[in-house]
Amino acid sequence: MMxxxxxxxxxxxxxxxxxxxxxxxxxxxxxxxxxxxxxxLPIWQDTILPVFMKEHPDIKVxxxxxxxxxxxxxxxxxxxxxxxxxxxTCRPFDASLALFKAGQLADVTSLPGMENFSPTAKVxxxxxxxxxxFCVPMASVLHGFxxxxxxxxxxxxxxxxxxxxxxxxDLDKIKADxxxxxxxxxxxxxxxxxxxxxxxxxxxYWKGEEGRKALIAGTQKLTDPQWVAPFKELxxxxxxxxxxxxxxxxxxxxxxxxxxxxxxxxxxSWAITSFEKNPDLKMAAFPPPVAKAxxxxxxxxxxxxxxxxxxxxxxxxxxxxxxxxxxxxxxxxLYSNALPGFFSLSSHEVKVKDPIAQQFVAWRNSCKSTIRSxxxxxxxxxxxxxxxxxxxxxxxxxxxxxxxxxxQKLQAGLxxxxxxxx
Amino acid sequence: MADATSKQRKPIRxxxxxxxxxxxxxxxxxxIIPLLGTLQQSTMTGDITNRAFIGLGNFVTLxxxxxxxxxFWNAFRNNIYFFLINMLVQNPxxxxxxxxxxxxxxxxxxxxxxxxxxxxxxxxxxxxFVWKLLLSPIWGVTPTIMKFFHAGQFFQPWLGKEQYxxxxxxxxxxxxxxxxxxxxxxxxxxxxxxxxxxAAECDGITGMNQFWKIQLPLILPTLGIISILTFVGNxxxxxxxxxxxxxxxxxxFSTDLLGTFLYRTFFGMQLQQGDxxxxxxxxxxxxxxxxxGVCIYLFTVQNRLRRYQF
Numbered sequence: 048m049m050x051x052x053x054x055x056x057x058x059x060x061x062x063x064x065x066x067x068x069x070x071x072x073x074x075x076x077x078x079x080x081x082x083x084x085x086x087x088l089p090i091w092q093d094t095i096l097p098v099f100m101k102e103h104p105d106i107k108v109x110x111x112x113x114x115x116x117x118x119x120x121x122x123x124x125x126x127x128x129x130x131x132x133x134x135x136t137c138r139p140f141d142a143s144l145a146l147f148k149a150g151q152l153a154d155v156t157s158l159p160g161m162e163n164f165s166p167t168a169k170v171x172x173x174x175x176x177x178x179x180x181f182c183v184p185m186a187s188v189l190h191g192f193x194x195x196x197x198x199x200x201x202x203x204x205x206x207x208x209x210x211x212x213x214x215x216x217d218l219d220k221i222k223a224d225x226x227x228x229x230x231x232x233x234x235x236x237x238x239x240x241x242x243x244x245x246x247x248x249x250x251x252y253w254k255g256e257e258g259r260k261a262l263i264a265g266t267q268k269l270t271d272p273q274w275v276a277p278f279k280e281l282x283x284x285x286x287x288x289x290x291x292x293x294x295x296x297x298x299x300x301x302x303x304x305x306x307x308x309x310x311x312x313x314x315x316s317w318a319i320t321s322f323e324k325n326p327d328l329k330m331a332a333f334p335p336p337v338a339k340a341x342x343x344x345x346x347x348x349x350x351x352x353x354x355x356x357x358x359x360x361x362x363x364x365x366x367x368x369x370x371x372x373x374x375x376x377x378x379x380x381l382y383s384n385a386l387p388g389f390f391s392l393s394s395h396e397v398k399v400k401d402p403i404a405q406q407f408v409a410w411r412n413s414c415k416s417t418i419r420s421x422x423x424x425x426x427x428x429x430x431x432x433x434x435x436x437x438x439x440x441x442x443x444x445x446x447x448x449x450x451x452x453x454x455q456k457l458q459a460g461l462x463x464x465x466x467x468x469x
Numbered sequence: 470m471a472d473a474t475s476k477q478r479k480p481i482r483x484x485x486x487x488x489x490x491x492x493x494x495x496x497x498x499x500x501i502i503p504l505l506g507t508l509q510q511s512t513m514t515g516d517i518t519n520r521a522f523i524g525l526g527n528f529v530t531l532x533x534x535x536x537x538x539x540x541f542w543n544a545f546r547n548n549i550y551f552f553l554i555n556m557l558v559q560n561p562x563x564x565x566x567x568x569x570x571x572x573x574x575x576x577x578x579x580x581x582x583x584x585x586x587x588x589x590x591x592x593x594x595x596x597x598f599v600w601k602l603l604l605s606p607i608w609g610v611t612p613t614i615m616k617f618f619h620a621g622q623f624f625q626p627w628l629g630k631e632q633y634x635x636x637x638x639x640x641x642x643x644x645x646x647x648x649x650x651x652x653x654x655x656x657x658x659x660x661x662x663x664x665x666x667x668a669a670e671c672d673g674i675t676g677m678n679q680f681w682k683i684q685l686p687l688i689l690p691t692l693g694i695i696s697i698l699t700f701v702g703n704x705x706x707x708x709x710x711x712x713x714x715x716x717x718x719x720x721x722f723s724t725d726l727l728g729t730f731l732y733r734t735f736f737g738m739q740l741q742q743g744d745x746x747x748x749x750x751x752x753x754x755x756x757x758x759x760x761x762g763v764c765i766y767l768f769t770v771q772n773r774l775r776r777y778q779f
């Protein structure tokens with residue numbers, strides 16, 4: 048008994064000694080990236096990281112993604128438990144801000160390379176006063192509509208719609224023809240109704256940043272006509288959706304469009320990559336149609352993804368080196384072209400090669416950019432405005448709630464906790 | 470003999486403590502301590518860096534603030550409905566299947582038994598995913614089959630409609646777990662000695678009467694256990710809704726159970742930040758609901774059940 052215990056103790060000490068002895072040799076050069084995009088694994092491993100590791104042979108970087116829906120909860124508990132990776136992929140706004148306030152994300156305000164980003168690019172990962180930044184912005188995603196060129200040719204639509212009236216006229220044509228599902232959107236997962244519906248067409252009505260900031264300032268309300276209007280449009284979409292769209296999830300929609308069964312997909316630019324997996328699919332994109340011809344157009348150019356440093360990282364120097372590289376023009380070009388549909392936020396001139404992504408990014412010049420209306424500050428309380436918008440948008444499309452009732456419920460929820468600064 | 474032992478000093482029976490220790494230790498470590506931790510956390514507010522005791526404050530918010538209470542009561546009502554469907558469909562179906570299986574003239578009994586029990590051991594991820602596909606209006610076989618039987622017009626995107634989604638999920642849960650009551654009742658039926666049934670036949674009780682008057686009373690204790698297992702399982706249910714409908718429990722929260730409500734509160738969802746203290750309060754209420762249900766069963770039903778020894 049005694050001897051066995053002795054041996055065990057000795058083994059344990061030996062293991063400890065070996066462990067501590069070896070740790071620095073390894074630790075100085077091993078970085079792990081936490082991410083919510085498992086789809087990007089091959090891109091990081093084969094395209095992006097090899098370039099960095101070639102320049103910095105002493106640093107080995109591993110991309111370790113987890114499932115998107117579980118990411119936030121997983122990263123939070125990993126950070127608390129001290130088992131999180133060195134590099135944390137940052138969600139925009141409050142989720143990351145909370146991590147920073149809890150001291151779990153390092154301050155990157157003065158990191159070399161941060162000067163490559165405009166304050167607008169940094170807004171989602173800065174403190175409310177804009178003084179401290181905690182993540183290096185990587186990319187934004189754009190909203191619009193992707194359409195199947197064959198479908199448009201078949202029913203004789205020559206140019207993509209510019210106004211909402213043209214949009215519905217085109218949808219009517221496609222519906223009458225019957226070959227294609229006119230509008231490829233489901234309401235099962237709810238977020239797509241809000242993100243690809245409400246936030247997609249909405250900025251044209253609430254005039255982008257102007258309306259978004261007025262909402263935060265409290266000078267506009269969600270029950271004002273310009274905020275109810277997008278709901279009224281969504282309420283008209285039902286006849287153009289696929290049979291049983293109520294239980295159609297976003298992956299169903301993506302599959303339908305990818306296989307050429309649908310005509311128009313209300314899109315996030317991130318879907319480009321999955322559609323390009325089908326080489327036979329001829330597609331193009333158009334920005335959200337405006338209400339009247341000649342109206343100024345607005346697009347949702349939403350700051351979506353950034354990277355920060357785990358404040359408890361044991362490889363702080365290596366992590367900083369990596370983050371400076373993430374802020375460089377080399378990374379911006381690599382990333383934007385490896386992942387068409389994610390557009391770099393850095394002020395470097397980045398040439399996008401993908402034809403569809405080019406169409407999307409060109410709207411930045413012709414239309415005014417804004418971010419999703421619910422993301423900054425307004426989703427801080429209970430009930431959560433963004434999540435309520437999911438439910439409301441899905442209800443409106445399903446026809447179970449009127450646009451006015453939906454808007455009223457959202458405003459009441461917001462009023463219950465949000466007191467705009469007077 | 471009795472005299473001799475009483476005079477001797479009883480040695481302390483260490484072995485009892487030693488044998489109990491592993492179970493007590495592991496159970497305390499994995500169950501009791503986390504449970505107490507949750508209870509304690511539910512009386513606090515603030516995050517790790519600055520935490521304060523607020524007594525029952527979280528519970529007051531949960532039950533009186535309409536922003537919380539409406540969601541909670543909605544989940545509670547849904548949960549009761551979910552439980553009722555399981556009780557009313559799963560358990561009678563389980564008894565029926567067990568009664569059929571215990572019929573000695575039925576062929577392929579082993580096959581049926583295994584086939585019906587298999588979904589129980591499947592992962593809920595597989596169950597949720599398979600049913601989502603089966604019922605999908607786009608890829609699913611259900612619309613095709615229904616059209617074949619000229620019932621195509623009755624097809625609905627059940628998981629996407631507010632009025633059907635919860636019932637559909639409840640029935641999926643029934644499909645998955647009907648094997649458990651079936652097996653338990655089957656075992657109970659097998660343990661009834663043939664002599665009892667033969668004696669009944671001599672007294673002129675045959676056929677269905679035999680089931681109602683002899684077998685059913687004899688398996689009542691088992692049914693009690695099944696009910697309580699269903700109750701505990703249903704009020705802890707979370708996984709099926711999470712897999713089939715995501716944590717948003719759509720459409721319009723019609724499939725929100727206490728489990729998904731707890732998940733959203735504790736871990737957050739999308740832009741909603743998780744609130745561990747509020748989450749613990751919800752968990753505590755769930756614990757009390759289940760504890761209450763089990764106590765009612767133990768003190769009222771269990772005591773009245775008569776057990777027969779053969």
